[in-house]
Amino acid sequence: MSGDSFIHSHDIYGVSPEEFLEELLCHLPAKQLEDMKRCHAHMLIPIEDVDGRRYGRAALLVAGLGKSTYDPPATNGMMSVGGFTNNIPGIDADYIGFIDGRTDDASRKAASPVFPNSAVSSWASKQATLIDQPKFFKSELLHVCDRIIALGGDPGSLPYCFHSGTLITYNRACEAISENNVVRLPLFLEYNVHLKFFGYDLIGQNYFEFATKPDVFIPRTSSDRIFDEDETRSLIRSGSKAIDISDLTIRSGAITSFIQLVETQWGKRPSAVIEFAQIFDAQTYSPPAERWTLSLYRDRP
Structure with missing residues (x-):
């Protein structure tokens, strides 16, 4: 033994x-x-x-x-x-x-x-x-x-991800993904050289003061850097970049499974772009700044 x-x-x-x-x-x-x-x-x-x-x-x-x-x-x-x-x-x-x-x-x-x-x-x-x-x-x-x-089970009423200002179930996430032609996953830039996925573990005040737009989804956890430093600096200079999802470094199983869920709900492999986007549905005089996102498109933009 x-x-x-x-x-x-x-x-x-x-x-x-x-x-x-x-x-x-x-x-x-x-x-x-x-x-x-x-x-x-x-x-x-x-x-x-x-x-x-x-x-x-x-x-x-x-x-x-x-x-x-x-x-x-x-x-x-x-x-x-x-x-x-x-x-x-x-x-x-x-x-x-x-x-x-x-x-x-x-x-x-x-x-x-x-x-x-x-x-x-x-x-x-x-x-x-x-x-x-x-x-x-x-x-x-x-x-x-x-x-x-x-494990192949049905999570029922358990929360799956953050969407439109609240936690939603897996079944509701499937419906919401199907209702959108674009799905955005927020990213954050660390030390100006590391782009990482933004997870529920990092959400702050803005996410409760303003509802996120219907195409924004936040998985349960953040991730390690998705590009090396040279690729990140190049992306910052260009402002956006079309990518193949397989080129990303994703160690988080939650994020990988979410991207696979998007592919399943759409019945096709999405087109992916790293870009700036407004993720909040805010009508204030000073809305939150645009954020880096991984934008998944049902059809190539």
């Missing part, structure tokens, strides 16, 4: 959620364990297919996601092979619990999940309905919404 490993109870489905977490997270300090139980015990449900076959029991981790100080609890989600666990997660998301795995390695240091994707997507959709939204930060809800979508 490797990492944090132990033998868990034989009946992971019959034991109470609180006892389940006490066993799984026994290494945590008492206060942190109580916090995890309070936030996630009610979300612990089986991962099962349409025939009722079970592949584990788990809850998506919500508390702490999206925070700069986030420190996930060790041994929060593991794979179980014949009652023995290892720290291979098996699902591409932060979660608490066990999922079934199989291995040909006698030491069980390597394992692979046995569940069908449909079971995980169904479980992820149910997780969305179990999250007590008023008790979590918006940053946490935005983060877990992206995780549920990535």
Whole structure:
């Protein structure tokens, strides 16, 4: 065995959620364990297919996601092979619990999940309905919404992105994208040499005083620089630049998935331009200045 490993109870489905977490997270300090139980015990449900076959029991981790100080609890989600666990997660998301795995390695240091994707997507959709939204930060809800979508689930009423002065759901974002022939993602210029995507984690006063225009969407998180310094300086001199999206450096999964969503809703690859644009629908004598944006056009301008 490797990492944090132990033998868990034989009946992971019959034991109470609180006892389940006490066993799984026994290494945590008492206060942190109580916090995890309070936030996630009610979300612990089986991962099962349409025939009722079970592949584990788990809850998506919500508390702490999206925070700069986030420190996930060790041994929060593991794979179980014949009652023995290892720290291979098996699902591409932060979660608490066990999922079934199989291995040909006698030491069980390597394992692979046995569940069908449909079971995980169904479980992820149910997780969305179990999250007590008023008790979590918006940053946490935005983060877990992206995780549920990535797992093939329906995020339901969870917030997905910022649009027209408020947070909107994934389904509403799909509708709004379809209603527009251009979609603008705000950028910000750092130290005059680094262009970065502007995320919900950076919005300030103007975004609450003035509604953003209907074609402006702000994903949950900012990103690293999208061009090198020489390319950014060249862009600043020219004022705008038509680009191929694949030429951008995008490390944020939230932004990548949003651009893919635009392509899906329009049924075609959008044309992309880095340009200045007014993103606020302001009727004041001194409106906010124009901002750098990545503008995605349904048809080339």
